[in-house]
Amino acid sequence: MDSKAQLISHLKESIRLTPEEESLVCDSYSEIKLKKKEVLLFAGEVSSHMRFIAKGCLRAYHMDEEAKEHIVQFGIEGWWVNDLYSYLTRTPAKQFVQALEPSVVLQIHRDTLNDLYNKVPAIERFYRLKFENAYVALQDRTINSMSKTAEERYLEFRTKYRSIEQRVPQYMVASYLGITPEFLSALRKKR
Numbered sequence: 001m002d003s004k005a006q007l008i009s010h011l012k013e014s015i016r017l018t019p020e021e022e023s024l025v026c027d028s029y030s031e032i033k034l035k036k037k038e039v040l041l042f043a044g045e046v047s048s049h050m051r052f053i054a055k056g057c058l059r060a061y062h063m064d065e066e067a068k069e070h071i072v073q074f075g076i077e078g079w080w081v082n083d084l085y086s087y088l089t090r091t092p093a094k095q096f097v098q099a100l101e102p103s104v105v106l107q108i109h110r111d112t113l114n115d116l117y118n119k120v121p122a123i124e125r126f127y128r129l130k131f132e133n134a135y136v137a138l139q140d141r142t143i144n145s146m147s148k149t150a151e152e153r154y155l156e157f158r159t160k161y162r163s164i165e166q167r168v169p170q171y172m173v174a175s176y177l178g179i180t181p182e183f184l185s186a187l188r189k190k191r
Contacts, residue, residue, distance in 0.1 A: 003031055003054035003104050010052065010078055014129055015122040025123065028116050029106040034058075034099035040081075041097040047086035049107040050127070053079050056103020057167050060095045061175070071176040074100075074164045081105075084134055100168055150179045154187050 001009070004026045011017060017025065034040060034056065041047055043063065058081050060073040072095055075081035086093035087110070108116070117124040144153060154177055158165055165173055174184040 003106055004029065006054045006078070007052050007106050011123075011126055015126045017120070017122060021120045021122070024116065024119055028112050029108045032105045032107055034103045034105065036099060036101050039096055039098045040105060041083060041093055041095070043094055043096050044092045045086075046090055047083045047093050048090075048110050049082070050087065050110075050113060051080060051082050051097070052106045053077055053081060054104040054106055056105075057100045057164070058097055058103055058105070059100055059168070059172065060097045062095050069175055070178075071172055074161070074168060074172075074176065076164060076167070080130060080134075084131075088131075100172075145178060150177060150183060151187055151190075153177050154179075154184065 007029060008017070008022050008025065011025065029052070031054075032040065040051070040058065041060075053075050055077055058075045059071050060075070060081055060083060061069045061071045063069055073081060081097055083093040083095040083097065085091070086095070113123075113127070117127075144156070148156070154173075157173065157177060170184055170188075171181040174181040177184065179187075
């Protein structure tokens with residue numbers, strides 16, 4: 001299945017589209033091919049696109065003042081990746097978005113998406129649902145990081161994201177969980 005067919009299939013899990021609307025949607029997205037380690041969005045740039053992962057694995061991460069990476073999000077096929085705060089507020093991104101393996105991303109510019117909302121109203125509903133889900137996931141992650149132990153967070157990560165754990169280096173999983181790679185290694189040995 002080509003990348004635009006994947007996008008249409010993904011959209012149709014939540015909304016209905018006529019064949020004409022499908023064509024409008026496909027024409028509105030552009031395909032970006034990324035090499036392993038290639039950066040799609042740099043911190044400091046304003047994120048002006050919504051991005052769907054058709055193939056590959058990406059990460060969104062923040063670098064602190066000591067140049068330490070803090071992984072905010074992983075994304076694989078069928079997921080969306082972005083610095084959503086930058087996109088919504090039109091302010092410089094605080095995150096980098098980088099391919100962890102060769103990847104294909106479909107992206108749509110904010111202005112094109114706003115035009116598409118008028119032409120295909122179901123798309124606006126789709127993105128409203130995506131934004132709601134993103135907020136719920138962020139709040140859940142924030143509360144979990146404050147209330148659960150590192151071991152509980154790791155076990156939940158393994159349960160929810162088994163396919164990601166097998167695709168990314170252990171030190172990145174540790175960064176995502178907010179623990180050291182050594183501590184993660186000790187947790188994994190206990191299991």
